[in-house]
Amino acid sequence: MTEATGIVGEFLALKEETDADVLAMQCGDFYEFFADDAELVAAELDLKVSQKSSHGSQYPMAGVPVDDLTPYVSALVERGYRVAVADQHETADGHAREITRVVTPGTHLATGDDSAQHLAAVVRHDGGRGADGDTYGLAVADVTTGRFQVTQLDDADASAALTELYTFSPAEVLPGPDLRTDDEFLAALDERSAAAVSLHATESFEPGRARHRVREQFGAETLSSVGVADDDAAIAAAGAVLAYVEETGVGTLAAVTRLRAYGARDHVALDATTQRNLELTETMQGDSAGSLFATVDHTVTAAGGRLLKRWLQRPRRERGELVRRQRAVAALTREAMAREAIRETLGAAYDLERLAARATSGSADARDLRAIEDTLGLLAAVADAVAETERLADSPLADVLAGADREAAADLAAELDAALVEDPPGTVTQGGLFARGYDDNLDAVIEEHEAALEWLETLPDREKERTGITHLSVDRNKTDGYYIQVGKSETDQVPDDYEEIKTLKNSKRYTIPELDERERDVLRLEERRYEMEHELFEQLRERVAGHAALLQDVGRALAEVDTLASLSVHAVENDWTRPELTDDGDLDIEAGRHPVVEQTTEFVPNDLEMRPGERDFLIVTGPNMSGKSTYMRQAALITLLAQTGSFVPARAATVGLVDGIYTRVGALDELAQGRSTFMVEMQELSNILHSATEDSLIILDEVGRGTATFDGISIAWAATEYIATTVRAKTLFATHYHELTSLGESLPTVQNVHVAADETDGDVTFMRTVRDGPTNRSYGVHVADLAGVPEPVVDRSREVLDRLREDKAIEVRGGESDGADTTQAVFDLSSGQFDDGTTETDPVATDGATDPATEDVLEELQDLDVNETPPVELLAKVQEWQAQLDEDS
Ligand code: ADP
Ligand code: MG
Numbered sequence: 001m002t003e004a005t006g007i008v009g010e011f012l013a014l015k016e017e018t019d020a021d022v023l024a025m026q027c028g029d030f031y032e033f034f035a036d037d038a039e040l041v042a043a044e045l046d047l048k049v050s051q052k053s054s055h056g057s058q059y060p061m062a063g064v065p066v067d068d069l070t071p072y073v074s075a076l077v078e079r080g081y082r083v084a085v086a087d088q089h090e091t092a093d094g095h096a097r098e099i100t101r102v103v104t105p106g107t108h109l110a111t112g113d114d115s116a117q118h119l120a121a122v123v124r125h126d127g128g129r130g131a132d133g134d135t136y137g138l139a140v141a142d143v144t145t146g147r148f149q150v151t152q153l154d155d156a157d158a159s160a161a162l163t164e165l166y167t168f169s170p171a172e173v174l175p176g177p178d179l180r181t182d183d184e185f186l187a188a189l190d191e192r193s194a195a196a197v198s199l200h201a202t203e204s205f206e207p208g209r210a211r212h213r214v215r216e217q218f219g220a221e222t223l224s225s226v227g228v229a230d231d232d233a234a235i236a237a238a239g240a241v242l243a244y245v246e247e248t249g250v251g252t253l254a255a256v257t258r259l260r261a262y263g264a265r266d267h268v269a270l271d272a273t274t275q276r277n278l279e280l281t282e283t284m285q286g287d288s289a290g291s292l293f294a295t296v297d298h299t300v301t302a303a304g305g306r307l308l309k310r311w312l313q314r315p316r317r318e319r320g321e322l323v324r325r326q327r328a329v330a331a332l333t334r335e336a337m338a339r340e341a342i343r344e345t346l347g348a349a350y351d352l353e354r355l356a357a358r359a360t361s362g363s364a365d366a367r368d369l370r371a372i373e374d375t376l377g378l379l380a381a382v383a384d385a386v387a388e389t390e391r392l393a394d395s396p397l398a399d400v401l402a403g404a405d406r407e408a409a410a411d412l413a414a415e416l417d418a419a420l421v422e423d424p425p426g427t428v429t430q431g432g433l434f435a436r437g438y439d440d441n442l443d444a445v446i447e448e449h450e451a452a453l454e455w456l457e458t459l460p461d462r463e464k465e466r467t468g469i470t471h472l473s474v475d476r477n478k479t480d481g482y483y484i485q486v487g488k489s490e491t492d493q494v495p496d497d498y499e500e501i502k503t504l505k506n507s508k509r510y511t512i513p514e515l516d517e518r519e520r521d522v523l524r525l526e527e528r529r530y531e532m533e534h535e536l537f538e539q540l541r542e543r544v545a546g547h548a549a550l551l552q553d554v555g556r557a558l559a560e561v562d563t564l565a566s567l568s569v570h571a572v573e574n575d576w577t578r579p580e581l582t583d584d585g586d587l588d589i590e591a592g593r594h595p596v597v598e599q600t601t602e603f604v605p606n607d608l609e610m611r612p613g614e615r616d617f618l619i620v621t622g623p624n625m626s627g628k629s630t631y632m633r634q635a636a637l638i639t640l641l642a643q644t645g646s647f648v649p650a651r652a653a654t655v656g657l658v659d660g661i662y663t664r665v666g667a668l669d670e671l672a673q674g675r676s677t678f679m680v681e682m683q684e685l686s687n688i689l690h691s692a693t694e695d696s697l698i699i700l701d702e703v704g705r706g707t708a709t710f711d712g713i714s715i716a717w718a719a720t721e722y723i724a725t726t727v728r729a730k731t732l733f734a735t736h737y738h739e740l741t742s743l744g745e746s747l748p749t750v751q752n753v754h755v756a757a758d759e760t761d762g763d764v765t766f767m768r769t770v771r772d773g774p775t776n777r778s779y780g781v782h783v784a785d786l787a788g789v790p791e792p793v794v795d796r797s798r799e800v801l802d803r804l805r806e807d808k809a810i811e812v813r814g815g816e817s818d819g820a821d822t823t824q825a826v827f828d829l830s831s832g833q834f835d836d837g838t839t840e841t842d843p844v845a846t847d848g849a850t851d852p853a854t855e856d857v858l859e860e861l862q863d864l865d866v867n868e869t870p871p872v873e874l875l876a877k878v879q880e881w882q883a884q885l886d887e888d889s
Helices: 006-017 035-045 066-078 158-166 183-192 207-218 232-248 272-277 292-296 302-313 319-334 336-346 352-361 366-388 396-402 406-419 440-467 488-493 513-546 548-574 628-642 668-672 678-691 709-727 738-746 779-786 791-806 852-863 871-888
Strands: 022-027 030-034 050-054 057-065 083-091 094-103 119-125 134-142 147-156 172-175 472-477 481-487 499-503 507-511 580-582 587-592 606-610 617-621 652-656 660-665 696-701 730-734 750-760 763-772 826-828 833-835
Touching (some): 006 022, 006 030, 030 066, 035 066, 066 083, 094 232, 119 158, 158 183, 158 678, 172 232, 292 302, 292 548, 292 628, 302 352, 302 548, 319 396, 319 548, 319 580, 352 366, 352 513, 366 406, 366 513, 406 513, 406 548, 481 488, 606 763, 617 709, 628 652, 628 696, 628 730, 696 709, 709 738, 709 871, 738 750
Parallel strands (some): 580 652, 660 696
Antiparallel strands (some): 050 057, 083 094, 119 134, 134 147, 499 507, 750 763
16 A cells, blocks of 8 residues: 555554544544544444545545544443544644544543543552562542542552452553563453553653652642652552543543542452452343342432442441441431431432533533532532431531531532523533623623614514514524515515515515614624633633532532432341441351342341351352352352441341452352353462451352362362461352361361251252251252152162262361371272272272373372462362373373
8 A cells, every 4th residue: 555645644644643542533524534443433333434535545434523523432432442533723724633632441531421430550569679579559540530549559469459450440451661561460450350451651650750740730748648658659650640641631630639548458358250259230140230239229319329339349447437337327227307308409419520520621511510509509408407417417427528618619609600590501602601790791791782682673573663564574594694574465565775685485585774783783792792701601610620629529428428328228128237347257147138139039037157266167068059159148248238338138247347358159150151161260269369368258159160070179178278277268168069068077167057958748948048067968869869860870879979978088188187197088080989098008099990190190189288289289280180180081
């Protein structure tokens, strides 16, 4: 292809300037996409492609009208593309085009979605000498609301940083200079999050430059006052985010008014898998209905909904903050009348945080400012309602509202109210925005303008009287300007000063000198008025933008009241209880329910009791469909709800605060959806074994299911031992490997519970009640019997089963035995027997059928010290054995 010139050449040259994925270039009344971009846009958005010939070459071309660009850009950005927009402007000799903004998934202001939209930068600095790990800095901005948060993780690894990142569900991530070449990090990011990854200029991450930028944005002292003055990695990330937002030209930097620093210890770690497994904001099928959020959400404002979602996705660890929320929820629970009145008031609120960002970016119109005024006015109404109800006035709710400056809000509201007409138009360039008395000069122009309009309006009456013509009207259009129109039958009566300008089928149009003169006046005044109003409006909008912090404060206060009221509504309607929060790790739930399942099912409540050091690992057994998964998720969700400050679905609950919730679901439900591969399952298990601490809660649902019994049981066994003896996290482990229940006898903190089932008239009924102890029989064999499987087969399976159980199968390691000479027996699949391993003979040699390769594997397995082997190595081993056995068969 020859070098493109002309319009396509200009397009391609502009495209070179940006690292955006797509360029939209204005050409008169259209934005055009050319070449590859045209093909891409056409494919994504169903646009028609035509051919543009330019100097002998053909180029694909697609376009959208200027006024329709926004929805197309939004659609592209929502699909993860970065879209550069080049506008055309007039110059002395024709026109020129330049890129004015780049819209990206993290800087997209015109989003139609109420959810938070996070842009994150993540930076890794070498931990330096003596450090266990590296230092990670994280900065997260929501340009639609101006929220900006930073944190630094010291001595951390990539998985900790990723976990932190996932809790924000970022739309776009800017990896720092070091991380952008880390393929493993990028792959993990790609796999577990929907974020677009943008490689922003490395200089912006440079510590000196970043620090300078952060100071410019937030003030010189801010870094020390929020306690991150020495956190270079956090500052580098923050600086890069600020630089990126500025460079993309969305114009909302001014809405970023405050830097919030939080410690990694403030929040409960929830990785992406756990958020999905617990169906926090969407179900496994990807629907939002049926998620925890959708179930408990009774907020009446967009900002309240956003906050509730954030609370669920980022539960807190600090008891003080949680108790504060609980007390507010409790007070609201008992003051139903006041609560409903407050919610009704809040129902009229607009999204102040978002409006603040619109004001600072210059996209707010007069209706937006009216919306700001209306909403600011609600602060007083809500605050009064709280103040008038003693129990609410004495609750933390009062402090929430005190966080917003009521007087300043009232002043700004009054200013806006005095400035704008009651119901302003949606455009800011055609006047009609300002109320009389706001600006004297404007008033003078308006008066003249309206007098001129009045003269025009009354002209027909005057002319009718003067001429005696009855079919006479005055009107205006683009080509003729103002004119007098007279019906055909009366045109012979027009006076001499009527000058004919047009003849129509049934009428004629005239003008008179006085009308020409007034027309010039009206046009002049109109232009003047529009200009003045537009200018005044921009000034007003800028003053509002100057109050961005106030708007955010008020918006956040109202959002928090809405969120707390929502929690209270759900608690009352569903008979939830206020959990007691402790630091000693207990989890004691009396008659607990699953918050989502209880909505649609006659739920059978269950108890749960876990006590660190005594009973912190529960092996959950029971037949398929008996309720194991539900029971475990219920425990995780009650803990999570308690750590958002919510009440919980139980008769009573004591919740020991956790530092993280980790889940792994290898259950058939997962596998059936093709989401789980054995490798993913093991990666997740590995992550849990590395990340969880004794303050964590782990939910393992049928781990090991993704592979053959032999591997699966070994891994499940070893993982149980490792968690129980080394990690010591509170753990619930549902398993179909009945053999694992024997661990309950030898590991002191491991206990068995089972979901009870009952048999009546040959039917198995699941009672869904959880009891201590392992399941005492196999419902699998029982069901086979019921289903009419021939008697000899059923009998024989009972026999095999009994043998499997009674032969003291695998010796437990890491429990009471102090290591030295622990024997380990091996489950031999080919004979369906366990060997206790104490015999001198080779464990499986008795069978005679075992080949040397299998023996090697068995020997290695026997010699392997599970306690001394890191989980990843263990995994590698298992894979190696598998390969060896495979080769063999
Ligand atoms: P499992 O993991 O043992 O196979 P699940 O937890 O998936 O069983 O539950 C199977 C079905 O039973 C689900 O439809 C679930 O909604 C229902 N269920 C589970 N626990 C209860 C309960 N306590 N009360 C009522 N229904 C329940
Ligand atoms: Mg299950």
